[in-house]
Amino acid sequence: MQSILEGFAAAFRLIVTGNPELWRIILLSLQVSGTALILATVLGLPVGACLAMRRVPLRGLVISLLNTGMGLPPVAAGLFLYLFLSRSGPLGFMGLLYTPTAMIIAQCILAFPIVASLSHAAVANVDPVIRQAAITLGATPIQESLAVIKEARYSIMAGVMAGLGRVMAEVGAIIIVGGNIAGYTRVMTTTIALETDKGNFELAIALGIILLTISFSITVALRFFQRLGHTGTSANSWA
């Protein structure tokens, strides 16, 4: 018990004093997960919206695959990506293994099905009369799709936040393709795993507290977007 309390005290000291190693790890984590999430959203949102609004070949199969992908074990994703990126793999020539780029790809693979699947559900749940109203008011097919996506915006944001939660907490895939190299590919989750193994609890606890804070913030943001979805906006601006 004494050592746990000491660990927490040391962890708070690290956070408060702005330990450079700690902040480098946090920044890299945010950079990797943020980029992965942006990519997953840019790819996943159109896929989800398209599945909900257009007649797509093998639509049922694609939706099932995306739903399955939501539960994709990170270590399995990491393993397959490792096989592709390793020197003997089909993408080995790109030299991406053990780089932050490989970690971004891994997290994007994990976040994509979540964003796409939840975007699909969000867009599919929009009342069909919204689309018809847009058409009767003279919308082009793109404007009509945008009107529907706009109606689903809060649920889509909730899906994006769920994707962020997934990638921020993930360790299995990035440790395989990133290698947990100090100062280069070491992020919060992989540092916690490593430092705990080594018995150095201060840094692990400090990062654990920050991860929990981020997790809590994501949950608060999720609730905010879900509530907005029910109550809408009262903005009195034109745009």
Place this chain on the structure above:
Amino acid sequence: MGLELEIVHVFRSYNGNRILRDCSFGFAKGRTYVLQGPNGSGKSTLFRALALLEKPDSGRVDYRDGGRILAADLELRRRITLVLPRTGIFNTTVFKNVAYGLKIRGIARAESEARVNDALLAVGLAHKKWHRAAELSSGETKRLGIARAMVINPEVLMLDEPTANIDPANTEIIEAIILKMKQERQATILMITHDPAQAERLGDDLLFMQDGKIIPA
């Protein structure tokens, strides 16, 4: 202002049930037609075909401007509109709902704002301009739907039961708006109602729909 339209031998079925059966009729430019008929007789299906929301299984819907048949493209769709029985309000303010049709047409902001303000004034919703549309009563929502259609100045305006399920006060306001539109604009107006007295008050021509066909009343 105002287009002629004609439906020619239109058939439309849903799940094997034939709703429109060899339906043919010509609507003259600038007149107001009120369509009545029992539920399931095909009134809304006809309007959806006329509004180019759905293609008939067979037959055609022709819009004419000065005798010339217009292609059923975006340009034509932007000259006509249908106010749906369920308005389909966007989850935003009253103002933005009404401005939508102008925004997608690329109308300049100042002009849009003036036109939206005029439309909101006409339907008695100017004081609720910045309210969330979802907060409106059902009568106000119907008026919002009409304002959204009015603002784009359609040459053919179709209203599918614009006064269904609303109180007499709102019904009176909506009837006044339609009468004013008849007088001030030369649009061709088509309307569905179940109220024979209302049909008499508003219509130049009264039509009856039975078994998927239009019969002049």
